[in-house]
Amino acid sequence: MESSSSGSCVQGTVYHWIVLFAVWLCGSQHVLSQKTTLEPKDKFLLSDPPIGLFDPIEISPSVLPHNPNPVEPLSPMYPNYTSYDPVLTGKCHVNFSALSYTIDKTASDCSIPLAPLVADVICCPQVNSLMNIFQAAYGSGNDTLALNQASANACFSDIMSILASKGANTNIPELCTLRPSNLTDAACPVKDIASFEKIVNVSKLIDACSSVDPLKECCRPVCQPAIAEAAIHISSGGANMFGSSSIPGSVAGIDVVSDCKGVVHSWLSMKLSSEEANSAFRVLSGCKVNKVCPLEFDEPSSVVKACAKASSSTPSCCAALHSYIGTRQKQIFVTNLQAINCATMFGSMLQKAGVVEDIYGLCDIDLKDFSLQAFGQQGCLLRSLPTDIEFDNTTGISFTCDLSDNIAAPWPSSSSVQSLSLCAPEMSLPALPVSPKSGSSGTSRTGIGVLLPLVFLTTTISI
Structure with a gap:
């Protein structure tokens, strides 16, 4: 009886915090309108917006929810999401129904309460994938791989309107640093399909990217170098790149190659199914995202x-x-690999400043401490592989946390961040630190997904 009572108590505690976490997320959209005075030490320092669709994604602090009293739960708020017919410009001549798979997935991954919290690792990578696939859908009937500016303006507006009508956050352009020009690839000199296929070794490109292995691509890339090679080739119009004024490496050359990568993505989207293209782009985006720490560390x-x-x-x-x-x-979620990057970066900063002892171990700092906390109690690390937000009428919105145990944050062996390597030569993906709670059996709970159901008690989403 005592064992049963103890188990019930533990389950009740876990359920209590999950409910608090769900209530807080439900109220996040309302928190955006609250005016909070920030002290100078609380302000966010962000770098300039990235170039290209697959560069590390910066998140605008103006759209992040802020709870001035993180130890106290916000009052319960139950938003009601109902799909509606969007008002379109009538100037974007695309069959949006043919894109329903990617659009629905994007609306779910960028849902109103969660988009600011998962923008870096789920929402923005999925939006970028949608942009590539849409660009191909538009150009397939026009023998082009990019849009002109007028069409881009109209279509970008229609895409955002359709996503919003399906419950997506209306701040996606700000969250993901997107604009209509992302659909034009203006700097690339080759935009028509015929010229592209004359210049590029399309058989090599399609072989490399038709099936992107999520376990190998980030450490032993196949598709990424094929895309880069094709982009560099068309950036000079097929001519000798060293005779071009836009030499890769120069400022102008970087812009051209970046836009030409968008053209390559568009061509690939034409040749692959929506599911295949979306899967490939999410893996490629994940490779970029997991290489960096999205948190900013001021002088400690x-x-x-x-x-x-x-x-x-x-x-x-x-x-x-x-x-x-x-x-x-x-107040954002990070992946397990991003958490390792953050722990290493911060530890290296402390070592350079004179902190010698492993204070992570001394103070029981876990990897989950670098991700979003639900009122200081529950941390969640997302998987390094592409993850989506799931929704159904029974469980509501849910996603998978990668770690179900407290994994100690690794204290760097050197003050140089360059010493960190996330790709062991004999492995496809890096090994996470083993939990000390795993015992002598050698069984670690690392990598076992834990589903956190975020149940909206009075919410119905119709997609």
Whole structure:
């Protein structure tokens, strides 16, 4: 009886926090309108928007939900999402019904309450994939691989209207740094299908990208170099690139090659099914996203001061460390590989500033501490492989967390971030640290998906 009672207590505690987490996410769209005064130390520092669709994605802080009292749950809010007929421009001549698979998936991955929280790893990669596939759908009847500016303006507006009508967040352009010009690839000199297929070795390209292996592509790429080779080739119109004024590596050359990659993506989308193209683009995007840490780390002077001579008898060090990491999370989810990057980057900063001891181990810092926390209690790391938001009328919105146990954050062996390698020579994907709770059996819960159902009690989504 005691065992049964104990198990029920644990289950009740877990259920309690999941419900709190669901309620908080339900209210995130309303939090956007709350006015909160930020102190200088709380402001976000972001780099310039990236170039190209598959560069690391920057998230605009203006669309991130902010809870000034993260230890206290927000009041329950139950949004009601009902699909409606969008108002279109009438100037974008595309059969949107033929794109329903990709559009529906994008609307789900960028749903109103979750889009700001998963923009970097789920929403924006899926939106970029939709843009590539749409570009191909538009050009297939016009012998072109890109849109002119007038058509791009109309079609971009229609795409966003359709997504919004299916429950997607209306801030997608700001979240993902997208604009109509992404559909034009204006700087690329080759945009028609006939010229493209004369210049590029299309058999080699389609062989490399028709089936992208998600377990190998990021560490032993096949499709990525094929796309880059084709883009560089058409960037000079098929001529000798060294005789062109837009030499790859120059500022102008980088812009041209970036736009030409968009043309290559469009051509691939024409040759592959929507499912195949979407899968390939999500894998390629994931390779880029997982190489970086999306969190910004300001000068950690408070941590350095408290931890320069850290030991088990200096609780002030752990207090300073937990406080600093808590302000770095930016209220977004990160993948397990991004968390490793973040832990390594921050640890290297501390080492360079004079912190010698492994304060991650001293203060029980886990990888999940670098991802979104539900009121300081529940952390979730997303899988490094492409993940989608799922919805059904029974469970509501849900997604899969990669780790079901507390995995210790790795303290870097060197102050140089360059020493980090996420691709072991004998492995397709890097091994995550093994949980100390796994015991002598050698069985780790790392990689076992845990489904967190976010049940909207009074919500009905019709897609």
